Amino acid sequence: MIHVDEERARGGWSAGGRRGGFTLIELLVVIAVIAILASILFPVFSQAREKARQTTCMSQLRQIGLAIGMYRTDWDCYVPKNSGGIPWLDAVPGGRGLLDPYVRSGQPLKCPSRLRPEARYAVNGWNGVHFGRPETSPEGHTDAEVSQPSSTLIAWEHQIDAEDCELGQRGGDAFRPDAAAGVSHWDSAHHGGFNAIWCDGRVKRMRYGDLLRTYFSLEADPQ
Ligand SMILES: [Zn+2]
Ligand SMILES: [Zn+2]
Numbered sequence: 001m002i003h004v005d006e007e008r009a010r011g012g013w014s015a016g017g018r019r020g021g022f023t024l025i026e027l028l029v030v031i032a033v034i035a036i037l038a039s040i041l042f043p044v045f046s047q048a049r050e051k052a053r054q055t056t057c058m059s060q061l062r063q064i065g066l067a068i069g070m071y072r073t074d075w076d077c078y079v080p081k082n083s084g085g086i087p088w089l090d091a092v093p094g095g096r097g098l099l100d101p102y103v104r105s106g107q108p109l110k111c112p113s114r115l116r117p118e119a120r121y122a123v124n125g126w127n128g129v130h131f132g133r134p135e136t137s138p139e140g141h142t143d144a145e146v147s148q149p150s151s152t153l154i155a156w157e158h159q160i161d162a163e164d165c166e167l168g169q170r171g172g173d174a175f176r177p178d179a180a181a182g183v184s185h186w187d188s189a190h191h192g193g194f195n196a197i198w199c200d201g202r203v204k205r206m207r208y209g210d211l212l213r214t215y216f217s218l219e220a221d222p223q
Helices: 004-009 024-075
Strands: 120-124 153-158 193-198 203-207
Touching (some): 024 120, 024 193
Antiparallel strands (some): 120 153, 153 193, 193 203
């Protein structure tokens, strides 16, 4: 019988191709290396999967942005206004929303990462009247009325089921978000943030703390 150490001294393999055994230490080292690699790679894989879902969500919002562009061409109106019980967008095939005929998707537009099944893309319906502010969202208005398209929100990932959101940031201003506003109006499934589409067609991931009240209003930001 050949001792394992002698086999290893000869290269680890016997002349007949029979594999020599590993020592316990070698096995433990291999297991430890696999465990370390797994602990490094699993979070990387899960982050990569979330990144892919975020990309899917962004491409859905871009489709909605294209639909908004077509609607605007037809109706000279920035974003369709919810009215008469007809939503701006149902985001399902055959939906009854104003934008649905313009969305060319064979499947519902829903974020694959949403934290709650009822979460949906909601249009910015900010109306400052309730809070004593002469402000309104771009919904139902023309391009010319939106003073800063790149910093005015059209729609975002709403955490609860609402077609439009009027609450935006009732406090807050051009420099700070409203600490008191409920975070349930914004999802946080994308690494703590949500995707939003702006009046210039850009889609961007935001965090709740990035939201300023002026983003919800078509009026120029106060200086
Ligand atoms: Zn999303
Ligand atoms: Zn809301």
